[in-house]
Amino acid sequence: MVPTANHMAPTMTEFPPRFREGIALFNAGEFFEAHEALEDAWRESTGEDRRFLQGLVQVAVGLHHHSTGNVVGARSVLARALENLRPYPDEHRGIRLKTLRRDLAPWLHALAHQEPAPALPKIKACDARLAASVDQMALKHAAQKAPSRTGVPMLDLRRQYALIREEIAAAIDRVCSSQRFILSDEVDAFEREASAFLGVAETIGCASGSDALWLSLVAAGVKPGDEVITTPFSFFASASAITHAGARPAFVDIDPATLNLSAEAVEQKLRSSQPPRVSAILPVHLYGQCADMDAFASVGKEFNVAIIEDAAQAFGAAWNDRRAGALGKAAAFSFYPTKNLSAYGDAGCVSTNDDAIAERLRLLRNHGSRQRYHHDEAGWNSRLDAVQAAVLRVKLKHLEEWNAARRERAARYDELLRDAGLLASEARSAPLHALETRREAFHIFHQYVIRASRRDELRAFLTAEKIGTEIYYPIPLHLQPPLAYLGYSAGDFPEAERAAEEVIALPMFPELTAEEQRLVVQAITRFYS
Numbered sequence: 001m002v003p004t005a006n007h008m009a010p011t012m013t014e015f016p017p018r019f020r021e022g023i024a025l026f027n028a029g030e031f032f033e034a035h036e037a038l039e040d041a042w043r044e045s046t047g048e049d050r051r052f053l054q055g056l057v058q059v060a061v062g063l064h065h066h067s068t069g070n071v072v073g074a075r076s077v078l079a080r081a082l083e084n085l086r087p088y089p090d091e092h093r094g095i096r097l098k099t100l101r102r103d104l105a106p107w108l109h110a111l112a113h114q115e116p117a118p119a120l121p122k123i124k125a126c127d128a129r130l131a132a133s134v135d136q137m138a139l140k141h142a143a144q145k146a147p148s149r150t151g152v153p154m155l156d157l158r159r160q161y162a163l164i165r166e167e168i169a170a171a172i173d174r175v176c177s178s179q180r181f182i183l184s185d186e187v188d189a190f191e192r193e194a195s196a197f198l199g200v201a202e203t204i205g206c207a208s209g210s211d212a213l214w215l216s217l218v219a220a221g222v223k224p225g226d227e228v229i230t231t232p233f234s235f236f237a238s239a240s241a242i243t244h245a246g247a248r249p250a251f252v253d254i255d256p257a258t259l260n261l262s263a264e265a266v267e268q269k270l271r272s273s274q275p276p277r278v279s280a281i282l283p284v285h286l287y288g289q290c291a292d293m294d295a296f297a298s299v300g301k302e303f304n305v306a307i308i309e310d311a312a313q314a315f316g317a318a319w320n321d322r323r324a325g326a327l328g329k330a331a332a333f334s335f336y337p338t339k340n341l342s343a344y345g346d347a348g349c350v351s352t353n354d355d356a357i358a359e360r361l362r363l364l365r366n367h368g369s370r371q372r373y374h375h376d377e378a379g380w381n382s383r384l385d386a387v388q389a390a391v392l393r394v395k396l397k398h399l400e401e402w403n404a405a406r407r408e409r410a411a412r413y414d415e416l417l418r419d420a421g422l423l424a425s426e427a428r429s430a431p432l433h434a435l436e437t438r439r440e441a442f443h444i445f446h447q448y449v450i451r452a453s454r455r456d457e458l459r460a461f462l463t464a465e466k467i468g469t470e471i472y473y474p475i476p477l478h479l480q481p482p483l484a485y486l487g488y489s490a491g492d493f494p495e496a497e498r499a500a501e502e503v504i505a506l507p508m509f510p511e512l513t514a515e516e517q518r519l520v521v522q523a524i525t526r527f528y529s
Protein backbone atom coordinates (compact mmCIF):
# COMPACT_ATOMS: atom_id res chain seq x y z
CA MET A 1 0.00 0.00 0.00
CA VAL A 2 1.23 3.50 -0.80
CA PRO A 3 0.77 6.23 1.82
CA THR A 4 -0.84 9.53 0.96
CA ALA A 5 0.54 11.57 3.84
CA ASN A 6 3.70 11.61 5.83
CA HIS A 7 2.44 11.96 9.39
CA MET A 8 5.43 10.80 11.36
CA ALA A 9 8.91 12.31 11.48
CA PRO A 10 11.38 9.76 10.14
CA THR A 11 13.82 8.14 12.52
CA MET A 12 17.47 7.59 11.60
CA THR A 13 16.78 3.89 11.04
CA GLU A 14 14.51 4.95 8.20
CA PHE A 15 17.53 6.47 6.50
CA PRO A 16 19.67 3.38 6.01
CA PRO A 17 23.32 4.02 5.07
CA ARG A 18 22.96 2.96 1.42
CA PHE A 19 19.96 5.30 1.03
CA ARG A 20 22.02 8.23 2.38
CA GLU A 21 25.04 7.21 0.32
CA GLY A 22 22.88 6.95 -2.78
CA ILE A 23 21.65 10.52 -2.29
CA ALA A 24 25.20 11.82 -1.73
CA LEU A 25 26.43 10.07 -4.89
CA PHE A 26 23.41 11.25 -6.87
CA ASN A 27 24.03 14.85 -5.85
CA ALA A 28 27.69 14.47 -6.80
CA GLY A 29 26.58 13.45 -10.32
CA GLU A 30 27.83 9.85 -9.86
CA PHE A 31 24.65 8.30 -11.22
CA PHE A 32 25.91 4.79 -11.79
CA GLU A 33 27.22 4.45 -8.23
CA ALA A 34 24.09 6.21 -6.95
CA HIS A 35 21.85 3.64 -8.66
CA GLU A 36 23.85 0.80 -7.07
CA ALA A 37 23.52 2.30 -3.60
CA LEU A 38 19.82 3.08 -3.96
CA GLU A 39 19.18 -0.38 -5.35
CA ASP A 40 20.77 -1.89 -2.23
CA ALA A 41 18.45 0.28 -0.13
CA TRP A 42 15.51 -0.86 -2.25
CA ARG A 43 16.50 -4.51 -1.74
CA GLU A 44 16.54 -4.05 2.02
CA SER A 45 13.24 -2.16 2.07
CA THR A 46 9.83 -3.57 2.77
CA GLY A 47 6.25 -2.58 2.14
CA GLU A 48 5.31 0.95 1.33
CA ASP A 49 8.74 2.24 0.42
CA ARG A 50 9.67 -0.28 -2.23
CA ARG A 51 8.03 1.63 -5.04
CA PHE A 52 9.44 4.94 -3.82
CA LEU A 53 12.97 3.52 -3.77
CA GLN A 54 12.47 1.87 -7.11
CA GLY A 55 11.53 5.30 -8.47
CA LEU A 56 14.75 6.82 -7.10
CA VAL A 57 16.82 3.98 -8.58
CA GLN A 58 15.20 4.65 -11.93
CA VAL A 59 15.95 8.38 -11.76
CA ALA A 60 19.64 7.53 -11.21
CA VAL A 61 19.59 4.94 -14.01
CA GLY A 62 17.86 7.39 -16.38
CA LEU A 63 20.44 10.10 -15.77
CA HIS A 64 23.24 7.56 -16.15
CA HIS A 65 21.79 6.53 -19.53
CA HIS A 66 21.71 10.17 -20.55
CA SER A 67 25.36 10.64 -19.54
CA THR A 68 26.33 7.75 -21.85
CA GLY A 69 24.30 9.14 -24.79
CA ASN A 70 21.44 6.63 -24.47
CA VAL A 71 18.61 9.14 -24.91
CA VAL A 72 15.88 6.57 -25.61
CA GLY A 73 16.78 4.53 -22.53
CA ALA A 74 16.94 7.69 -20.42
CA ARG A 75 13.51 8.83 -21.53
CA SER A 76 11.78 5.52 -20.93
CA VAL A 77 13.36 4.94 -17.49
CA LEU A 78 12.72 8.51 -16.29
CA ALA A 79 9.07 8.21 -17.35
CA ARG A 80 8.71 5.03 -15.28
CA ALA A 81 10.53 6.75 -12.39
CA LEU A 82 7.99 9.59 -12.32
CA GLU A 83 5.18 7.04 -12.41
CA ASN A 84 6.61 5.26 -9.38
CA LEU A 85 7.22 8.48 -7.43
CA ARG A 86 3.81 10.02 -8.22
CA PRO A 87 1.74 8.50 -5.40
CA TYR A 88 4.01 9.67 -2.59
CA PRO A 89 3.59 12.87 -0.59
CA ASP A 90 5.55 16.02 -1.42
CA GLU A 91 7.95 15.29 1.41
CA HIS A 92 8.74 11.66 1.97
CA ARG A 93 11.43 9.88 3.97
CA GLY A 94 13.18 13.17 4.60
CA ILE A 95 13.45 14.27 0.98
CA ARG A 96 11.67 16.95 -1.03
CA LEU A 97 9.95 14.74 -3.55
CA LYS A 98 7.92 17.62 -4.96
CA THR A 99 11.14 19.43 -6.00
CA LEU A 100 12.58 16.31 -7.58
CA ARG A 101 9.41 15.61 -9.57
CA ARG A 102 9.25 19.25 -10.64
CA ASP A 103 12.89 19.18 -11.83
CA LEU A 104 12.40 15.91 -13.74
CA ALA A 105 9.43 17.10 -15.82
CA PRO A 106 11.52 19.39 -18.10
CA TRP A 107 13.98 16.52 -18.53
CA LEU A 108 11.32 14.32 -20.03
CA HIS A 109 10.23 17.16 -22.25
CA ALA A 110 13.79 17.87 -23.42
CA LEU A 111 14.49 14.18 -24.11
CA ALA A 112 11.25 13.81 -26.07
CA HIS A 113 11.93 16.89 -28.21
CA GLN A 114 15.67 16.44 -28.56
CA GLU A 115 16.30 19.73 -26.82
CA PRO A 116 19.35 20.52 -24.68
CA ALA A 117 19.12 18.90 -21.27
CA PRO A 118 18.22 21.14 -18.30
CA ALA A 119 20.41 21.42 -15.19
CA LEU A 120 20.98 18.12 -13.38
CA PRO A 121 18.40 17.57 -10.66
CA LYS A 122 19.46 17.12 -7.02
CA ILE A 123 17.75 15.12 -4.30
CA LYS A 124 17.17 17.71 -1.60
CA ALA A 125 16.67 16.73 2.03
CA CYS A 126 14.01 18.37 4.15
CA ASP A 127 15.09 16.48 7.26
CA ALA A 128 18.05 18.19 8.99
CA ARG A 129 19.66 14.95 10.19
CA LEU A 130 19.39 13.38 6.78
CA ALA A 131 20.89 16.54 5.22
CA ALA A 132 23.82 16.53 7.67
CA SER A 133 24.49 12.85 7.16
CA VAL A 134 24.32 13.14 3.37
CA ASP A 135 26.71 16.12 3.52
CA GLN A 136 29.16 14.07 5.54
CA MET A 137 29.00 11.19 3.09
CA ALA A 138 29.51 13.61 0.20
CA LEU A 139 32.57 15.01 1.95
CA LYS A 140 34.04 11.53 2.50
CA HIS A 141 33.33 10.64 -1.07
CA ALA A 142 34.95 13.84 -2.35
CA ALA A 143 37.97 13.17 -0.14
CA GLN A 144 38.37 9.65 -1.57
CA LYS A 145 38.06 10.97 -5.09
CA ALA A 146 40.42 13.89 -4.45
CA PRO A 147 43.72 12.32 -5.52
CA SER A 148 42.78 11.50 -9.08
CA ARG A 149 41.19 14.90 -9.66
CA THR A 150 43.63 17.16 -7.90
CA GLY A 151 46.97 15.33 -7.81
CA VAL A 152 48.46 14.93 -4.34
CA PRO A 153 47.94 17.77 -1.89
CA MET A 154 50.63 18.79 0.57
CA LEU A 155 47.96 18.61 3.25
CA ASP A 156 44.24 17.90 3.04
CA LEU A 157 42.51 18.68 6.31
CA ARG A 158 39.09 17.85 4.85
CA ARG A 159 39.88 14.15 5.09
CA GLN A 160 40.50 14.37 8.81
CA TYR A 161 37.37 16.46 9.25
CA ALA A 162 35.24 13.88 7.44
CA LEU A 163 36.34 11.29 10.01
CA ILE A 164 35.64 13.37 13.12
CA ARG A 165 32.85 15.63 11.92
CA GLU A 166 30.23 14.29 14.32
CA GLU A 167 32.54 14.40 17.33
CA ILE A 168 33.52 17.98 16.48
CA ALA A 169 29.91 19.05 15.99
CA ALA A 170 28.99 17.62 19.40
CA ALA A 171 31.99 19.31 21.06
CA ILE A 172 31.26 22.72 19.55
CA ASP A 173 27.59 22.36 20.38
CA ARG A 174 28.56 21.63 23.99
CA VAL A 175 30.39 24.97 24.17
CA CYS A 176 27.62 26.86 22.41
CA SER A 177 25.01 25.34 24.72
CA SER A 178 27.00 26.49 27.74
CA GLN A 179 27.61 29.94 26.20
CA ARG A 180 30.91 30.00 28.11
CA PHE A 181 33.60 30.92 25.63
CA ILE A 182 36.49 32.28 27.68
CA LEU A 183 38.67 30.21 30.04
CA SER A 184 35.82 27.88 30.89
CA ASP A 185 35.66 24.29 32.12
CA GLU A 186 36.44 23.30 28.55
CA VAL A 187 39.84 25.01 28.67
CA ASP A 188 40.53 23.54 32.13
CA ALA A 189 39.67 20.06 30.82
CA PHE A 190 41.91 20.46 27.79
CA GLU A 191 44.77 21.66 29.98
CA ARG A 192 44.39 18.63 32.27
CA GLU A 193 44.17 16.19 29.36
CA ALA A 194 47.14 17.74 27.57
CA SER A 195 49.21 17.59 30.80
CA ALA A 196 48.39 13.90 31.19
CA PHE A 197 49.32 13.24 27.55
CA LEU A 198 52.60 15.14 27.76
CA GLY A 199 53.53 13.86 31.22
CA VAL A 200 53.86 17.33 32.75
CA ALA A 201 52.43 18.98 35.84
CA GLU A 202 50.86 21.97 34.07
CA THR A 203 49.60 23.06 30.68
CA ILE A 204 48.47 26.62 30.08
CA GLY A 205 46.37 27.33 27.00
CA CYS A 206 47.30 30.46 24.99
CA ALA A 207 46.02 32.28 21.94
CA SER A 208 48.80 31.06 19.61
CA GLY A 209 52.13 29.26 19.50
CA SER A 210 53.91 32.61 19.09
CA ASP A 211 52.32 33.91 22.29
CA ALA A 212 53.13 30.65 24.05
CA LEU A 213 56.81 31.09 23.15
CA TRP A 214 56.94 34.75 24.11
CA LEU A 215 55.11 34.23 27.41
CA SER A 216 57.17 31.21 28.39
CA LEU A 217 60.38 33.20 27.88
CA VAL A 218 59.03 36.00 30.06
CA ALA A 219 57.72 33.60 32.71
CA ALA A 220 61.11 31.83 32.80
CA GLY A 221 62.75 35.14 33.68
CA VAL A 222 64.12 36.36 30.32
CA LYS A 223 64.49 40.14 30.64
CA PRO A 224 65.10 43.04 28.27
CA GLY A 225 68.79 43.15 27.39
CA ASP A 226 69.30 39.37 27.80
CA GLU A 227 70.42 37.12 24.98
CA VAL A 228 68.60 33.93 24.02
CA ILE A 229 70.41 31.38 21.88
CA THR A 230 68.36 29.84 19.11
CA THR A 231 68.53 28.38 15.63
CA PRO A 232 68.55 30.44 12.44
CA PHE A 233 66.67 27.63 10.71
CA SER A 234 63.08 27.83 11.96
CA PHE A 235 59.83 29.70 11.59
CA PHE A 236 60.20 33.45 12.26
CA ALA A 237 58.34 33.24 15.60
CA SER A 238 61.27 31.35 17.19
CA ALA A 239 63.26 34.59 16.94
CA SER A 240 60.49 37.21 17.12
CA ALA A 241 59.23 35.76 20.42
CA ILE A 242 62.68 36.57 21.82
CA THR A 243 62.60 40.15 20.53
CA HIS A 244 59.05 40.49 21.85
CA ALA A 245 60.37 39.67 25.32
CA GLY A 246 62.86 42.52 24.88
CA ALA A 247 65.81 40.14 24.48
CA ARG A 248 68.25 39.62 21.64
CA PRO A 249 68.30 36.44 19.54
CA ALA A 250 71.82 34.98 19.41
CA PHE A 251 71.95 32.55 16.49
CA VAL A 252 74.09 29.46 16.39
CA ASP A 253 74.37 27.07 13.45
CA ILE A 254 72.49 23.78 13.03
CA ASP A 255 73.52 20.14 12.98
CA PRO A 256 73.58 19.23 9.25
CA ALA A 257 72.36 15.68 9.98
CA THR A 258 69.06 16.64 11.64
CA LEU A 259 68.84 20.41 10.90
CA ASN A 260 68.18 20.98 14.61
CA LEU A 261 70.17 23.50 16.68
CA SER A 262 73.69 22.16 17.22
CA ALA A 263 74.36 21.56 20.92
CA GLU A 264 78.13 21.67 20.28
CA ALA A 265 77.90 25.06 18.64
CA VAL A 266 75.75 26.32 21.53
CA GLU A 267 78.37 25.15 24.02
CA GLN A 268 81.11 26.95 22.07
CA LYS A 269 79.07 30.10 21.97
CA LEU A 270 78.49 29.98 25.75
CA ARG A 271 82.20 29.39 26.44
CA SER A 272 83.12 32.40 24.32
CA SER A 273 80.39 34.76 25.65
CA GLN A 274 82.16 37.53 27.59
CA PRO A 275 80.48 38.66 29.81
CA PRO A 276 77.72 36.02 29.64
CA ARG A 277 74.38 37.68 28.97
CA VAL A 278 72.59 34.53 27.81
CA SER A 279 69.61 33.72 30.02
CA ALA A 280 67.96 30.98 27.93
CA ILE A 281 68.47 28.52 25.09
CA LEU A 282 65.56 27.94 22.73
CA PRO A 283 65.99 24.73 20.72
CA VAL A 284 63.30 24.01 18.13
CA HIS A 285 62.08 20.44 17.60
CA LEU A 286 62.13 20.87 13.85
CA TYR A 287 59.71 18.85 11.68
CA GLY A 288 58.65 16.82 14.74
CA GLN A 289 62.04 15.52 15.85
CA CYS A 290 63.36 16.63 19.24
CA ALA A 291 66.65 18.49 19.34
CA ASP A 292 69.43 16.79 21.34
CA MET A 293 67.86 17.41 24.74
CA ASP A 294 70.48 15.43 26.72
CA ALA A 295 73.19 17.73 25.46
CA PHE A 296 71.10 20.87 26.02
CA ALA A 297 70.20 19.76 29.54
CA SER A 298 73.86 19.41 30.48
CA VAL A 299 74.88 22.69 28.78
CA GLY A 300 71.97 24.48 30.49
CA LYS A 301 73.02 23.10 33.85
CA GLU A 302 76.69 23.99 33.42
CA PHE A 303 75.96 27.60 32.38
CA ASN A 304 72.84 28.04 34.51
CA VAL A 305 70.57 28.98 31.62
CA ALA A 306 66.96 27.92 31.16
CA ILE A 307 66.04 25.61 28.30
CA ILE A 308 62.77 26.61 26.66
CA GLU A 309 61.56 24.16 24.02
CA ASP A 310 59.98 25.43 20.83
CA ALA A 311 57.80 22.35 20.46
CA ALA A 312 55.39 23.99 17.98
CA GLN A 313 55.85 21.11 15.52
CA ALA A 314 56.17 18.27 17.98
CA PHE A 315 53.07 17.38 20.00
CA GLY A 316 53.64 13.73 20.93
CA ALA A 317 57.31 13.61 19.92
CA ALA A 318 59.74 12.28 22.54
CA TRP A 319 63.42 12.15 23.43
CA ASN A 320 64.31 8.85 25.09
CA ASP A 321 61.27 8.13 27.22
CA ARG A 322 60.07 11.68 27.85
CA ARG A 323 57.79 13.69 25.65
CA ALA A 324 58.57 17.06 24.09
CA GLY A 325 57.09 19.55 26.51
CA ALA A 326 58.59 17.78 29.51
CA LEU A 327 62.24 18.20 28.53
CA GLY A 328 63.08 21.78 29.55
CA LYS A 329 61.98 24.52 31.92
CA ALA A 330 58.94 25.21 29.76
CA ALA A 331 57.79 24.37 26.24
CA ALA A 332 55.61 26.15 23.71
CA PHE A 333 53.23 24.35 21.34
CA SER A 334 51.33 25.74 18.37
CA PHE A 335 47.90 24.49 17.34
CA TYR A 336 47.91 26.44 14.08
CA PRO A 337 45.59 24.55 11.67
CA THR A 338 48.41 22.83 9.76
CA LYS A 339 50.11 21.49 12.89
CA ASN A 340 49.95 17.79 13.82
CA LEU A 341 47.62 18.69 16.69
CA SER A 342 45.64 21.59 15.35
CA ALA A 343 42.75 23.83 16.23
CA TYR A 344 40.13 25.44 13.99
CA GLY A 345 41.90 28.79 14.16
CA ASP A 346 44.89 30.12 16.10
CA ALA A 347 45.74 28.51 19.42
CA GLY A 348 48.73 27.32 21.43
CA CYS A 349 49.85 26.25 24.91
CA VAL A 350 52.79 26.13 27.27
CA SER A 351 53.68 23.04 29.27
CA THR A 352 55.91 23.02 32.33
CA ASN A 353 56.76 21.11 35.49
CA ASP A 354 57.60 24.34 37.29
CA ASP A 355 54.72 25.61 39.47
CA ALA A 356 56.06 29.16 39.64
CA ILE A 357 56.29 29.40 35.84
CA ALA A 358 52.79 27.96 35.46
CA GLU A 359 51.37 30.46 37.90
CA ARG A 360 53.10 33.40 36.22
CA LEU A 361 51.88 32.22 32.81
CA ARG A 362 48.28 32.05 33.98
CA LEU A 363 48.65 35.65 35.06
CA LEU A 364 50.47 36.83 31.95
CA ARG A 365 47.94 35.35 29.52
CA ASN A 366 45.09 37.14 31.30
CA HIS A 367 46.28 40.75 31.66
CA GLY A 368 48.19 39.93 34.83
CA SER A 369 44.91 39.61 36.64
CA ARG A 370 43.83 37.12 39.31
CA GLN A 371 40.77 39.07 40.28
CA ARG A 372 38.71 41.07 37.81
CA TYR A 373 39.97 44.64 37.35
CA HIS A 374 42.92 44.04 39.71
CA HIS A 375 46.21 43.67 37.86
CA ASP A 376 49.37 42.30 39.46
CA GLU A 377 51.47 42.98 36.38
CA ALA A 378 51.09 44.10 32.78
CA GLY A 379 50.29 40.89 30.97
CA TRP A 380 48.25 40.52 27.81
CA ASN A 381 45.10 38.85 26.50
CA SER A 382 46.40 35.55 25.24
CA ARG A 383 43.70 33.15 26.36
CA LEU A 384 42.82 29.90 24.65
CA ASP A 385 39.14 30.08 23.75
CA ALA A 386 36.69 27.38 24.72
CA VAL A 387 35.68 26.43 21.16
CA GLN A 388 39.32 25.75 20.26
CA ALA A 389 39.80 23.79 23.50
CA ALA A 390 36.76 21.64 22.63
CA VAL A 391 38.16 20.92 19.16
CA LEU A 392 41.57 20.12 20.60
CA ARG A 393 40.05 17.71 23.14
CA VAL A 394 38.44 15.73 20.31
CA LYS A 395 41.66 15.65 18.32
CA LEU A 396 43.90 14.80 21.27
CA LYS A 397 42.06 11.48 21.58
CA HIS A 398 43.13 10.58 18.04
CA LEU A 399 46.64 11.97 18.18
CA GLU A 400 48.58 8.80 19.03
CA GLU A 401 46.96 7.09 16.08
CA TRP A 402 47.61 10.06 13.77
CA ASN A 403 51.23 10.36 14.83
CA ALA A 404 51.67 6.62 14.24
CA ALA A 405 50.18 7.07 10.75
CA ARG A 406 52.68 9.86 10.03
CA ARG A 407 55.56 7.62 11.08
CA GLU A 408 54.27 4.85 8.82
CA ARG A 409 54.05 7.24 5.90
CA ALA A 410 57.58 8.50 6.53
CA ALA A 411 58.85 4.92 6.55
CA ARG A 412 56.98 4.25 3.30
CA TYR A 413 58.56 7.29 1.62
CA ASP A 414 62.00 6.12 2.79
CA GLU A 415 61.38 2.69 1.33
CA LEU A 416 59.87 3.89 -1.96
CA LEU A 417 62.63 6.46 -2.51
CA ARG A 418 65.35 3.92 -1.70
CA ASP A 419 63.79 1.29 -3.94
CA ALA A 420 63.72 3.86 -6.75
CA GLY A 421 67.45 4.50 -6.17
CA LEU A 422 66.73 8.15 -5.38
CA LEU A 423 67.90 8.30 -1.79
CA ALA A 424 71.61 8.38 -1.09
CA SER A 425 73.09 5.83 1.26
CA GLU A 426 76.67 5.35 2.40
CA ALA A 427 77.27 3.02 -0.51
CA ARG A 428 75.74 5.09 -3.26
CA SER A 429 75.28 8.71 -4.23
CA ALA A 430 71.84 9.86 -5.40
CA PRO A 431 69.92 13.08 -6.00
CA LEU A 432 68.11 12.99 -2.64
CA HIS A 433 69.52 12.85 0.88
CA ALA A 434 67.53 11.82 3.93
CA LEU A 435 67.83 13.65 7.22
CA GLU A 436 68.93 11.59 10.21
CA THR A 437 66.45 10.41 12.79
CA ARG A 438 68.38 10.17 16.04
CA ARG A 439 68.25 6.92 17.98
CA GLU A 440 66.93 8.76 21.04
CA ALA A 441 64.16 10.50 19.10
CA PHE A 442 60.56 9.46 18.67
CA HIS A 443 60.03 11.51 15.51
CA ILE A 444 56.38 12.28 14.74
CA PHE A 445 57.06 13.59 11.21
CA HIS A 446 55.05 16.74 11.39
CA GLN A 447 56.86 17.14 8.07
CA TYR A 448 58.73 14.70 5.85
CA VAL A 449 61.72 16.66 4.60
CA ILE A 450 64.66 15.63 2.40
CA ARG A 451 67.56 17.43 0.77
CA ALA A 452 67.30 17.50 -3.02
CA SER A 453 69.72 18.44 -5.75
CA ARG A 454 68.20 20.97 -8.22
CA ARG A 455 65.59 21.55 -5.52
CA ASP A 456 63.81 24.50 -7.11
CA GLU A 457 63.51 22.75 -10.49
CA LEU A 458 62.19 19.63 -8.77
CA ARG A 459 59.61 21.71 -6.94
CA ALA A 460 58.46 23.42 -10.14
CA PHE A 461 58.17 20.01 -11.83
CA LEU A 462 56.10 18.57 -8.98
CA THR A 463 53.86 21.64 -8.94
CA ALA A 464 53.19 21.13 -12.65
CA GLU A 465 52.29 17.51 -11.83
CA LYS A 466 49.83 18.79 -9.19
CA ILE A 467 51.93 17.47 -6.33
CA GLY A 468 52.10 19.80 -3.34
CA THR A 469 55.45 20.54 -1.70
CA GLU A 470 56.75 23.19 0.69
CA ILE A 471 60.06 24.72 1.61
CA TYR A 472 60.59 24.95 5.35
CA TYR A 473 62.42 27.42 5.30
CA PRO A 474 63.68 29.29 2.24
CA ILE A 475 65.40 32.17 4.11
CA PRO A 476 67.34 31.61 7.33
CA LEU A 477 66.33 33.91 10.17
CA HIS A 478 69.65 35.79 10.40
CA LEU A 479 69.03 37.02 6.83
CA GLN A 480 65.46 38.22 7.46
CA PRO A 481 65.23 42.04 7.08
CA PRO A 482 63.55 42.79 10.45
CA LEU A 483 66.51 41.11 12.19
CA ALA A 484 69.19 42.96 10.21
CA TYR A 485 69.91 45.11 13.30
CA LEU A 486 71.49 42.03 14.89
CA GLY A 487 74.38 42.49 12.46
CA TYR A 488 74.57 39.02 10.90
CA SER A 489 75.38 38.49 7.26
CA ALA A 490 75.36 35.76 4.60
CA GLY A 491 77.99 33.12 5.33
CA ASP A 492 77.64 33.36 9.12
CA PHE A 493 75.71 30.08 9.44
CA PRO A 494 76.69 27.96 6.44
CA GLU A 495 74.69 24.86 7.43
CA ALA A 496 71.45 26.81 7.85
CA GLU A 497 72.06 28.60 4.56
CA ARG A 498 72.78 25.33 2.73
CA ALA A 499 69.65 23.71 4.21
CA ALA A 500 67.54 26.67 3.04
CA GLU A 501 68.71 25.95 -0.51
CA GLU A 502 68.32 22.18 -0.41
CA VAL A 503 65.31 21.11 1.64
CA ILE A 504 61.92 20.15 0.30
CA ALA A 505 58.92 18.83 2.23
CA LEU A 506 56.74 16.20 0.55
CA PRO A 507 52.99 15.69 1.17
CA MET A 508 52.52 14.41 4.70
CA PHE A 509 49.36 13.88 6.74
CA PRO A 510 47.82 10.83 8.43
CA GLU A 511 45.21 10.25 5.73
CA LEU A 512 47.71 10.36 2.83
CA THR A 513 47.25 7.10 0.91
CA ALA A 514 49.93 4.63 -0.17
CA GLU A 515 48.81 5.21 -3.75
CA GLU A 516 49.38 8.94 -3.42
CA GLN A 517 52.85 8.33 -1.99
CA ARG A 518 53.63 6.11 -4.97
CA LEU A 519 52.48 8.91 -7.29
CA VAL A 520 54.80 11.36 -5.54
CA VAL A 521 57.80 9.03 -5.83
CA GLN A 522 56.99 8.17 -9.46
CA ALA A 523 56.92 11.88 -10.30
CA ILE A 524 60.26 12.45 -8.55
CA THR A 525 61.70 9.48 -10.46
CA ARG A 526 60.52 11.00 -13.75
CA PHE A 527 62.16 14.30 -12.86
CA TYR A 528 65.59 12.78 -12.20
CA SER A 529 65.55 10.22 -15.03
Ligand SMILES: Cc1ncc(COP(=O)(O)O)c(C=O)c1O
Binds near residue numbers: 210213284313
Ligand atom coordinates in the same frame (compact mmCIF):
# COMPACT_ATOMS: atom_id res chain seq x y z
C1 LIG B 1 58.81 26.28 15.00
C2 LIG B 1 57.63 27.17 15.20
N1 LIG B 1 57.64 28.05 16.22
C3 LIG B 1 56.60 28.86 16.46
C4 LIG B 1 55.47 28.83 15.69
C5 LIG B 1 54.38 29.83 15.93
O1 LIG B 1 53.13 29.25 16.17
P1 LIG B 1 51.77 30.03 15.79
O2 LIG B 1 51.67 30.07 14.31
O3 LIG B 1 50.71 29.19 16.44
O4 LIG B 1 51.84 31.38 16.40
C6 LIG B 1 55.41 27.92 14.63
C7 LIG B 1 54.18 27.80 13.79
O5 LIG B 1 54.08 28.17 12.68
C8 LIG B 1 56.51 27.09 14.37
O6 LIG B 1 56.51 26.22 13.34
